[in-house]
Amino acid sequence: MRNFLSIFFLLIGIIPFFLHAQQSADKVLFYKKPATDFNEALPIGNGRIGAMVYGGLQNETLNINEATLWGGGPANNNPNPNASQFLSSVRSYLDDGNWQQASRTLQKMQGPNVNSYVPLADVNIQQTLDGDVSSYQRNLDLSTAIATTQFSVGGVNYTREVLVSKPSEIIIMRMTASQVGKLNFSLGISTQFDSSQVVFEKGVMILKGQLPYHINSNRRIEMEQISANGQKGMRYQLRIKILLPNSDGKLEEINGLSVSNATEALVYITATTSYNGFRNRPDTEGVDENKLAEKYITEATKQNFKKIREAHVLDYQKYFNRVNLDLGLSDKNVIPTDERLANYKKGSEDKGLEVLYFNFGRYLLISSSRPGGVPANLQGIWNKNQRPSWGSNYTTNINVQMNYWPALMFNMVEMNAPLLDQIERWAQNGREIVQNYYKMNGWTVHHNSDIWATANPVQGDPKYANWALGGPWLSQHLYWHYQFTMDKSYLKQKAYPLMKEAARFCDDWLVLKKGYYVTSPSTSPENVFIDTNGNKGVVTIGSTMDMQIIWDLYNNLIEASETLNIDKVLRYEWIQKRDKLFPMRIGIAGNIMEWSQDFKDDDPQHRHVSHLFGLHPGRQLSPILTPDLAKAARKTLEIRGDGGTGWSKAWKVNFWSRLLDGEHAYKMYRELLSTSTLNNLLDNHPPFQIDGNFGGISGIGEMLLQSHLNELHLLPALPKKWENGSIEGMLARGGFIVDMKWENNKILSGKIKASSNSECKIRTDVPIKVKGVKSKTEKNGHYYLTTFISNAGRVYEFRR
Structure with missing residues (x-):
């Protein structure tokens, strides 16, 4: 039986390596070495909880954020009566x-200055490894929102998969070894706030703390422990529980949590704060962060990894899969993302990287902004600094x-x-x-x-x-x-x-x-x-x-x-x-x-x-x-x-697109990737600031479809380099969902789904015909305007 398990887990370790070779070059960030700092780590999140994954070997780190963990309390709306x-x-x-x-x-x-967004804690994993490391790889799969680290040591394949589940409101990391009993690690928590304490309750490690009242976005001003009217800061909590699904190995509370001689371990992590809305004091009117964290960890640990993973992927893909951009790229001969970016900065062409950046931007927004939560800030939800630049x-x-x-x-x-x-x-x-x-x-x-x-x-x-x-x-x-x-x-x-x-x-x-x-x-x-x-x-x-x-x-x-x-x-x-x-x-x-x-x-x-x-x-x-x-x-x-910071270049992509100059818009897009993008594809203001990611992909949208003039202008600023391609699922003003395909830089065909009964006006650079509907096409300067009356729920096909 023990030999069977060894073979089984060996296969588990090998399969992900094989599968990656089949994955698309425009939906996976991957690297052949661990991250050396935040600018190389991989962001994961569910809109409320965020983490940066470094993919270390003996030392793995997760920077943990909770979107509502800010200094201060309700605003004083009359701070300057004169x-x-x-x-x-x-x-x-x-x-x-x-x-x-x-x-x-x-x-x-x-x-007064506003308050800062602050990090919650770091989860530090010390993994015992004996031998030389080979076959190292870490990746972030944008199609599933899962970060994976894989490597081999002494003939044993080790895998760590980590995701942030919105349905379960937890981070879960699955750690496996391909040989029975070869998984050994310890886990601890570190935080930047002295008021924090770590306790153990029924096998759960709990970090508890309360922020200083005022953490000013102006870094020259010291933090205040208690405000003038006696308010204290926001409370926060981090809970971690480890389960050993195979009933092998040993779990102990030794300077944190320690696992020895296991084959598989599931690490459940959740984070909560006492934030209870912008008008309520987080110290006296806050929610019970302890009760909430206990609920999340208790419910999550009733589920195995497969169930949590399936629910997570289903939840994430209902947003991510709505849109698909294809620029006719090949999935073969994929090289690590940092190497691709380095080559791109030297002038190489890489449509796959350009689409990868586009998909990464959509991934970031889904991962940092969810209904019922607070908006994405200057760093989305990912921040490791007690005093982030511009307070985040x-x-x-x-x-x-x-x-x-x-x-x-x-x-x-x-x-x-x-x-x-x-x-x-x-x-x-x-x-x-x-x-x-x-x-x-x-x-x-x-x-x-x-x-x-x-x-x-x-x-x-x-x-x-x-x-x-x-x-x-x-x-x-x-x-x-x-x-x-x-x-x-x-x-x-x-x-x-x-x-x-x-x-x-x-x-x-x-x-x-x-x-x-x-x-x-x-x-x-x-x-x-x-x-x-x-x-x-x-x-x-x-x-x-x-x-x-x-x-x-x-x-x-x-x-x-x-x-x-x-x-x-x-x-x-x-x-x-x-x-x-x-x-x-x-x-x-x-x-x-x-x-x-x-x-x-x-x-x-x-x-x-x-x-x-x-x-x-x-x-x-x-x-x-x-x-x-x-x-x-x-x-x-x-x-x-054409110079400027990351977000400035991103804005210029949009400007030039609105001027219908696809070549200059594309030039700015290339510069955004070449001069203002970090190895993990996050925008470099500098330092990291996420608006450049979002503004950059907005510029792609403006290249492909503009609707601000109460018409659907198809391919208004298409770059010559993107001569063949397609986009599916774009939303336009008027409630239209647009799919389109182009060849030789000209529109070829597409579909438009209407959400209301209204006039649909399409601007193209070649005449088109709309199938099954009475439409009117007339020449308008360099363009053709095609008009028809749409009915809600109906899909209209067109072709040049």
Whole structure:
């Protein structure tokens, strides 16, 4: 019997090696050596619990995160009671062109910094190995969301499989040896917080702790143990239980948990916090994290690995499998991902790597944003630092929005839900901030925020801290959700009321000058201008980005009110306001002016290109509708250059796609992978910041399908290098699900599934025919427009 088991487990060890050879080159990250640091480790997650897997040999590490583990507690929405008295002075200084005094005065309207997202703990595994290591491999299978480490020592094949189950709310690691009794390891927990303690209860190792009250995103400020009003920080817990399914080996509590002479071990890990919503104190009004963790670990350990794995894969694939991108690549001769990336950086072509990055981006959003949870932050949910860069905050002048650009277009509607829920929370706090800081109506959120939905302007340079249009920008995502889903009930009950309130703030925030509505004070995040007298400034009147964002909000509200057939009087007022906003202007260099005057930039190649919001993600300018402004937008990008941080390059992929320039969009995509991507394919700001991953794959969507102009523009910016391929399952505004195939850079065929009874307008560069329906095709410049009336639930096939 013992020999039989040895053969059985030998096969178990060999099979994964064989299977990997059959796996697709565009759905597996794999490496032939362990990760040396966080930037090489592999991320896994279920939206709430995250882990980074290093794939070590004698020493394996899992960095554990829980998405709600933040410093602090509910926001104080009146932290600066004197703030409102300074607004009139700021506006007077701006009227006089005294930019510096305006900035100094504006700083008197700031409030406290927001809190940081922090790591929970590290799980450290010390595995006893005797002999030389061979056949090492670690991988992350994006088709199953499972990370696997495999290697051989002394003729024994060892395997570790680890996943984060959403149905069970646990991390589970299955460790096996191909020979009976050859699995020996010890497991311990380490944490960065001194208040933590480890205890054992009924064979379960438990890490318990409570954060310092305030963990500020400003790294220069020390952590506070207790706040001024006696609040303490959030409680947290990590539970680990090990089971030996084969009833061999020995499990002991020796400096942690120790396993000896086993053949297979299942390590169950769960994490919880006392977070109980953004308005409840986590110390006195929090949930019972102990009870919750006990429930998760108790229920999970009733299930074997196979059952948990099957439920996990089924849950994950219902999102991941909706979309499939094929660029005609081969699955053969796969090389490790870090080597592929290194070759790519030297100029080699690798469509498989480009598709792998695309699939990895979708994987990351599914793994870091789930319904009922909080939104993905600057690092998704993966962070090992007690003081992460920028606090791993929600930064609303582009970064949190960029995280969700791909959610709807790639049919991950459910992943969009945490952002929509957070917008409601921001609106609640934002109403009070607007009233207390400005004596105005409506709601907004400023540049930085956290899990507590903090909405006040934070400490720091006004060029970022006092940017006040987070609410209007976030309102765009409310309307997008309707446009992609055509859920009129959602529009009426959730999106439209929040959008209206954001517009009320804009109504009060705008001032009328020389016949135009402008914002005052105004910034263009996070840029510095030089005026005609050579003076530098960051605060001014009527920045182009402000005007474009407010135009977008009013325009969306006008459409929404027409759809719902309500608020005719308000609609007229929005039209009047929209049409009297200070217009975009073209500067002497032929570019879109960033400021209300044609000022110079202190940094002409600044990473933010905020004044092209109207090109993307907005829809105010386009080559089709506003060719002169589009030409100026192109000039703006040429002056800014192709450089920048990771997320900046990602934004430029989207910009160039909206300009219908597939070659330059592809150039930026290549640069994003070549200069701003780490070996584990995470975006390098630097340091790691996840928005570049999400913005990058959004750019692919904009290359293949655009729907912001109320039509389906198929292959609007297809690169020549992607001459043959297909995409299945993309979601477009109007509620259409689109499949399409192309050959020789021209559309060949496809399917469109309609979710409502409406007009479907398709823009293509060659004429197409829609099967089984009366359609009209007409030439429109360089394009053909095909129009037909769609019926909900019906699938329409087309072909050139």
